[in-house]
Amino acid sequence: MTSLFEEVTPTGSGDIPVTRITLTLNGVSRTVDVEPRLLLAHLIRQGFKLTGTHTGCDTTNCGACTVLVDGTPVKSCTMLAVQADGHDVTTVEGLAGPSELHPIQEGFKDEHGLQCGFCTPGMMMTAKALLDRNPDPTEDEIRWALSGNLCRCTGYQNIVKAVLWAATKIQSQADGGGEG
């Protein structure tokens, strides 16, 4: 893997052609030299060691690798790392600080929205984009929004409940309820 990316160092990275990119990752500006064929998913996982983003099918089907690029869900196995140059990337690690849970994460915990957990990071990032755009979605709207994320354990029922739970929680926080 180190032949495919290298965090910028004073010594450089040898004879493999690289492109220098700067992206904002979970709010922090990062500059790296990447080989153009490096996928965004691999830059995140192996380059930045943020292993919350999962690679499942590696063929643009399952959505486990979903991250937000400028707030929009993207399958990071189907985007080149160089394409993230100048853009804002948010992974599941960026949802909340290390000692706290985002309401979406709380929802998945409270409503048992996961079993094996493999699809969960992608589900939560897609849910985040949905709730940012539509704070009060119907069950149908949630199912539609999550239809590019596959789960082989839950049958989706509790995932939908988890997102509904999160929507309610976020709204009550916005209303100044602060009951959670």
Added chain:
Amino acid sequence: MYPSRFRYESPKTVEEAIRLLSEAGGEAKILAGGQSLIPMMKLRFAAPQTLVDINGIAGLDHLDFADDGSIRIGALCRHATLEQSAELKVRQPTMAAAAKLVADPIVRNRGTLVGSLCHADPQGDWAAVMVALNGQLVAQGPSGRRTIPVTNLVRGPFQTTLAPDEIGVEAIVPAPAGVPNGGYLKLERRIGDFATVAVAVALDMEVGSVTRAGIGLAAVGSQTINATEAAATLEGGRLTKDRIVAAAEAAAAVAKPRSDHRGSADYKRHMVRTFVSRILIGVASSIEKVA
């Protein structure tokens, strides 16, 4: 999975992109949404020496509704933009119906209509829609722009009549001859899978009568099928039961499906018949409600 090595270029103008394509001498691919190309490169079905990423070119992401009723869709207009456009639902119902059925919601955030046309997958949604609408592709090359009817764009599976140094810069849907109506139906095993069968029907109507009809079929042949005879049975009259049955039969007759893991040829042909009549019955009953 990694793609094989390539030279990456990110031009800022269409002219610069064309120059890069010319220099590459047919060994380059254009990267727009990348939702078909990147998977193909990862599987090494495609191994371009140069990748020309056009995402940095300004002015290609438009969705323009002209006063004359025509629609222009830029090379970087994503499926999601089409899906979320309230105006498209009114101006072009066949396109609006298809936009929400392309791939899955996350892929729709990246993928583009023009890219789908240039990719020329026989299972592609937009080619069927654009065939039904008499759509055109505007291609730009070293000697300027030319307009290609979508029906003349595809040479075969994944093959187009575009020159290696031409870029599809926008698609055009011509102005309708009446009030546009129609629909798009797709049979898929699950969301995001390739179509088992898909049917696009586009109608222009005046006082309940069909002034122009187009029917495009996806995934039932080695390329998108333009069911011209089926469409002709609908033109010049009302959507009667006889006409609907005749159109559905004629469309099924020109389908050339193959049996595979998605279904038998007979089943797929039957679904063409079913989808054509289902869309037409839907249009007919919506007109009755209004009247």
